[in-house]
Amino acid sequence: MQPKDLSQLTPFTSYLETNNVIPNELYTEYNVKRGLRNTDGTGVLVGLTHIGEVHGYVMDEGVPVPVEGRLRYRGIDIFDLVEGFQKENRYGFEETVFLLLFGQLPTKKELEEFSALLARYRQLPDGFKENIILKSPSPNIMNLLTREVSALYAYDPEPDDISVANVLDQCLQLIAQFPAMVAYGYHAKRHYYENESLFLHHQSDRLAHVENFLSLLRPNREFDPIEAHILDLAFVLHAEHGGGNNSTFTLHVVSSTNTDTYSAIVAALCSLKGPRHGGANAEVVNMMDDVKKHIKDWSNENEIKDYIRKLLNKEAYDRRGLIYGMGHAVYSLSDPRAILLKKKAEELARYKKREEEFHLYDLFERFSRQLFAEKAKNKIICANVDFYAGFVYDMLGIPRELYTPLFALSRMAGWSAHRLEELIAGGRIIRPAYKCISEPKEYVPLDRR
Ligand SMILES: CC(=O)SCCNC(=O)CCNC(=O)[C@H](O)C(C)(C)COP(=O)(O)OP(=O)(O)OC[C@H]1O[C@@H](n2cnc3c(N)ncnc32)[C@H](O)[C@@H]1OP(=O)(O)O
Ligand SMILES: O=C([O-])CC(=O)C(=O)O
CATH class of the missing domain: 1.10.580.10 (Citrate Synthase, domain 1)
Structure with a gap:
């Protein structure tokens, strides 16, 4: 397939960039829960379910306090x-x-x-x-x-x-x-x-x-x-x-x-x-390939930390500033699924003689938490289910x-x-509201624009 030529769209993309800006202050002014999140980062409550419970913080006088993650399927703890x-x-x-x-x-x-x-x-x-x-x-x-x-x-x-x-x-x-x-x-x-x-x-x-x-x-x-x-x-x-x-x-x-x-x-x-979301499991392994390419000694803590700093400063991997496999919308201190998968990843790494790589993942996880907390003023992120999943799949020979x-x-x-x-x-169609922030405008005939 030929690569696409998008240059003909340049005038339109500049309209898109100028006519779609929504200033941050307006979210506060209209009390809009951006991303369906409350201002403290917790999710807006939009439904009730019997099926799964995801728990990552407790509220103390209106402030979310990080706790170890808990996941229950129909009331039964995943552990x-x-x-x-x-x-x-x-x-x-x-x-x-x-x-x-x-x-x-x-x-x-x-x-x-x-x-x-x-x-x-x-x-x-x-x-x-x-x-x-x-x-x-x-x-x-x-x-x-x-x-x-x-x-x-x-x-x-x-x-x-x-x-x-x-x-x-x-x-x-x-x-x-x-x-x-x-x-x-x-x-x-x-x-x-x-x-x-x-x-x-x-x-x-x-x-x-x-x-x-x-x-x-x-x-x-x-x-x-x-x-x-x-x-x-x-x-x-x-x-x-x-x-x-x-x-x-x-x-x-x-x-x-x-x-x-x-x-x-x-x-x-x-x-x-x-x-x-789910695509993060492959991104983690792609990111770790880049880590392995740029770090000569996989056990050198300073080299790993330098790479993570670059990642957070948008200077490494896909330059989006994200550490894939880390962070979660609900979990703070830990994702129980990552704990369970990490344990199996370690066992499998021993069995497949890939302990050195497991050790690199382990250090990378630890320093990601630490450096993110330093950068984001003590905000906590933990490894999520995707961090070790790709490594496990790779050891199983899954493409x-x-x-x-x-x-x-x-x-x-x-x-x-x-x-x-x-x-x-x-029983009810889900239909939230969007406030339109465009000012009313007159329709201008073509020959007067
Ligand atoms: C199965 C799953 O879906 S698990 C999640 C899989 N996704 C990933 O692993 C991708 C990497 N992680 C992330 O992008 C995020 O942590 C998410 C999407 C999972 C959760 O995002 P949020 O709920 O917005 O995170 P949260 O409210 O805790 O933190 C928000 C801030 O921390 C930053 N942040 C959160 N996680 C990360 C991360 N892994 N790397 C860098 N920055 C991060 C956000 O960019 C945001 O910064 P901003 O306020 O300057 O915009
Ligand atoms: O709960 C989330 O936001 C994402 C997640 O971990 C999952 O769907 O497994």
């Missing part, structure tokens, strides 16, 4: 949930999906039956692989996923039926089919854009969700149990994050119009792709273009629970 299935050396994703959707833990029998049901939902409709994935691949798997989900509408005999049973059927189908949509989309991309050989393994309904994904991804279908358990943990940790995260909130907004499930999920996917799609594959569980909750309990 307890993870410990529960890890202690029994079993996978946790199917159990988590059941919990998020139905609001209670499954019995042993329910879990077995539900896992088998999800596995039966796994098969893509006849012709979908050939007509949707292979005929029109994309260099970006998130972009492809939105098209795949949108295309499923045409394969559904009742796409617009928003009754609870039908939406549940659509959600279970999407949760179960995401691994194949991601893996096949990736193989098509490699074949058509990178001239690699094409293989599309058939799915097996005897494998667990995570095993099915790994077996579809790898040429020899093989994986080691340690790898499958760590990836399953990543799926569980990415499955849900309350109603206020950008993609889930988008899903609530779109679902509140009573549109179909496929449209609502496409909207959530588009939100998740952004590098300030970088799949990091954000894997987030989507996991979050499909939470989005499903929230869509059903919005349809059952919402």
